[in-house]
Amino acid sequence: METSANASQVHVSNDQAVPLRARGLSKSYGWKTVLRDVSLELGPGSVLGLIGRNGxxxxxxxxxLLGLIEVDxxxxxxxxxxxxxxSEAVKAQxxxxxxxxxxLAWMRVDQMFDFVGRFYPRWDKGYVRSMLERWWLPRNQVLAKLSPGERQRVELIRAIASQPQLLVLDEPAAALDPVARRDLLRELALRDADNEGAVLFSTHIVSDLERVATHIAFLHEGRLLLHVPIDDLKERYARLILPASLASQGPFAGEIHRRRLNDGGVSLVxxxxxxxxxxxxxxxxxxxLDLLGLEDLFVEIAG
Incomplete structure (x- = not known):
C-alpha cells in the first residue's frame, strides 16, 4: 500500500489567535511509528473532525497537540x-x-463539579445543573462507580461548563446513548453557530462529522492524508479503477491512496x-472514475 499526504491548511497571521497548530509531529513507541510528520491548524470558530480507524x-x-506526551x-x-x-491562563481556556x-475517580459527582468549577472563572453552574437532570446522572455517586456512558457524560458536562475557547473531545460519542449523542452534536453545532471558540473532536462515525464539522482531517496509519473544509469535499475526491494494462501508470498529481486489486489492476483515491x-x-x-462522498472516501482508504 502506498499513500501520500495532502493537507490543505488555513493560515492565521496572529499565532495567539490560533487555538491549535502542529508542525511535523512524529511519534514512535519502540518499533511502532504512530505519527508521521503531521501538520495541521485549527482556526478560531472552527469545528475540526478528526477521522480515522481505531489505531x-x-x-x-x-x-x-495538548502537550500531554513528548513527541520525537x-x-x-x-x-x-x-x-x-x-500558562495557567491558556490551560483555563x-x-x-x-x-x-x-x-478524580474517588470523588462524588457533585464534589468533582464543585472542586473543578473553582478553577474556571466562567464556570456555568446552571449548565451543570440542567444537564445532570437531563441526563439522569446521580449527584451523590462516586465517579469510579459510574458506568462508562455515565462517566463520559459527566466529563462532557465538566468540559463544556468551563465555557472553553478550545474544546477537545477524543471519541466523545463512543459510550453515549442516542439521546446523549444527539445532545452533544447539538451543543457542538450551537458552538459553531455562535462562533464560541474552536472544537476538535475525533471519531470514526462519519455521520457525526457531516452534521457538525466545518473541517475534516483524515488520519490513516499515522499520516494526515487530507485536511480540508467539509464544503470542499463535494465532487473533489474520486476512486479511479485502472485495469492491469494501465496499472503501472502514475503516481498522479493529487493521488492520495493506492491499492492493488486481485486482477492486477489498481484502485486509486x-x-x-x-x-x-x-x-x-x-x-x-x-x-x-467514481466520485466519493465522505463515507465512501473513508471506507476506500481505511477499509
Whole structure:
C-alpha cells in the first residue's frame, strides 16, 4: 500500500489567535511509528473532525497537540504557547475529554463539579445543573462507580461548563446513548453557530462529522492524508479503477491512496486538481472514475 499526504491548511497571521497548530509531529513507541510528520491548524470558530480507524493515531495526536506526551519530532502550540509549557491562563481556556476519563475517580459527582468549577472563572453552574437532570446522572455517586456512558457524560458536562475557547473531545460519542449523542452534536453545532471558540473532536462515525464539522482531517496509519473544509469535499475526491494494462501508470498529481486489486489492476483515491481536471488516464479504455462522498472516501482508504 502506498499513500501520500495532502493537507490543505488555513493560515492565521496572529499565532495567539490560533487555538491549535502542529508542525511535523512524529511519534514512535519502540518499533511502532504512530505519527508521521503531521501538520495541521485549527482556526478560531472552527469545528475540526478528526477521522480515522481505531489505531490510526487519533488519540496520540490529540495528546501531542495538548502537550500531554513528548513527541520525537515537530512542535505544537495552543493559542501561540508551546504545548509543553502552557500558562495557567491558556490551560483555563481548554476543555478536554479523553477517550477513557479516570481523573478524580474517588470523588462524588457533585464534589468533582464543585472542586473543578473553582478553577474556571466562567464556570456555568446552571449548565451543570440542567444537564445532570437531563441526563439522569446521580449527584451523590462516586465517579469510579459510574458506568462508562455515565462517566463520559459527566466529563462532557465538566468540559463544556468551563465555557472553553478550545474544546477537545477524543471519541466523545463512543459510550453515549442516542439521546446523549444527539445532545452533544447539538451543543457542538450551537458552538459553531455562535462562533464560541474552536472544537476538535475525533471519531470514526462519519455521520457525526457531516452534521457538525466545518473541517475534516483524515488520519490513516499515522499520516494526515487530507485536511480540508467539509464544503470542499463535494465532487473533489474520486476512486479511479485502472485495469492491469494501465496499472503501472502514475503516481498522479493529487493521488492520495493506492491499492492493488486481485486482477492486477489498481484502485486509486485521487483529488481533483487545481484546474478541476482528473488525470487524463481516467478517460482511457477500461478505466472507471467514481466520485466519493465522505463515507465512501473513508471506507476506500481505511477499509
Amino acid at each position: 490510526a493515531g487519533k488519540s496520540t495526536l490529540i495528546r501531542a 519530532a515537530g512542535e505544537a502550540s495552543v493559542f501561540g504557547e508551546p504545548a509543553f509549557a502552557l 481548554i476543555g478536554y475529554v479523553p477517550q477513557q476519563p479516570d481523573a 485521487i483529488e481533483r486538481g487545481a484546474d478541476c481536471d482528473w488525470p487524463a488516464t481516467a478517460r482511457e479504455s477500461g478505466a472507471r
